[in-house]
Amino acid sequence: MIRKASILFLFFCLFTRNAAHSQSVSSIIIDSVSQNPVPYATVQWATKKGAITNEEGRFNLLLPEGIQKSDSLFISCLGYESIAKPLEAFDEAIIYLVPMAIELKEVIVSNKQYTAKEILEKMKEGIVANYNLTLTKKRLFFRKSSFQQMHKSDYTLKKSTIKAFNKKFLDSVISTIPKNNSYYTEVLGDLYGNYEDEEQKLNLIKASELYDKNMELDFNKLEEKFNSIIKENVKTDSYFKIKSGFFGTKVEVDEILGEEIDSTDVAALNKELEKTRREEEERKKNFAISRRNALGQMFNNLPILEDSDLNFIWKSRKYDFTLEDFTYLGADAVYVIDFKPKRSADFKGKLYINSDDFALIRADFENVKSLKTFNLLGVSLNNYLHKGKVIFSKDTSEKYSLSYYESEQGNRMGVKRPLKIIEKNKRVKGRNKQNELSAKVDIAFANIDKNEVVIFDSENISKADFDAFKENNKVLPTYMPTYNPEFWQGYTIIEPNKAIEEFTATEAPLE
Structure with missing residues (x-):
């Protein structure tokens, strides 16, 4: 049961915060009849700047500079009566929306009663006129949630001539692989561009990562153990031949062990420090690029665009449409x-x-079959899930722009095939085969990636402004082992759901 709190208590909490933090208002929006949360409701000021409720109906809205208690807050959602009241008039921290009871025949007042296909054609004809397809600067928040689950991790050890590579060691490898794992990354920034991949630039403002870092440490320990076995049992001038069925690849021992650094060698240490610095700079660059590319793919794949994978609008002949x-x-x-x-x-x-105006303002979609399958020589892939929603709203130019995008994609993968790791040595006369590990593996796992993007503000920019802007590639995500609500204090974001709020990394690395 949701407990109600008075607006006086709410504003006491909000407005007596440390002066270093910006003021904001938080609430939950509830269906007045069902008492269920109302997700994806729009909460904004008259300036069209605002937020959107998350899947649990919650929002946190940064109060604009100079806001007055008499200024109005507007709340709207499909199928509900909208609310437009002064800020001081909201007398409870829980906001109720009243559902509309509508019959189709009562609201069609036009002389022309359109069919579903006619409505769709008019929507396509009006895309250029209705949507803001020009270059813009968009303040946005992007959350990516990834979930992995191991379904099967079986193997059969047939042969191993290195005693340390035994069933006990392989069992420890299998036990190290996490059966379930979650990873969240959040980004606040300004995206410059339009809906084309090549016309995107990102200015990162702040970013975070939420995951269990201790799992990384387990893999590092395993790598150390593996390297110690290699050093004790394998010649330094050996190489490995890794074969799986008909396929094979060659790996030099030095590639596995890496290069050891003498702590007394100042030149070598400086070289290693410089390498670490370059890797850190590259990581910063790659993080910004990966976020920008992910956003670009989403903006380039909106259903209003002709070459979108979400083809239910532009390849409408493949679908049946019903005015429901x-x-x-x-x-x-x-x-x-x-x-x-x-x-x-x-x-x-x-x-x-x-x-x-026949503008598409929202699209909800879900795949009805696997979008891609692959099964060859014991390797399988099944892209079994792709669902989401796209919401458009009018911006300050009075044209429609993307305000919210959510997609969820899932894959199942498997490997069921023989595996051989053979040590060979070029300097050994005669048969150069030294050691061998032979096994049969049967692994199956699945992963789901969920992307959420909310655009808080959008303004048109010129081509000259776009060309002049230089990306900021120096922001790296702050690591968090548990969710810290203070991290985003003073910023409007998509409120975290319960799973994110309750996420906690393991207290210590596994031995």
């Missing part, structure tokens, strides 16, 4: 169109299209 319902977003009437594949198409879902 009518609803409201604020004062705007919205068509609700259900779509499903005719034969070989990939997705099903719903489209929400404004009845006045």
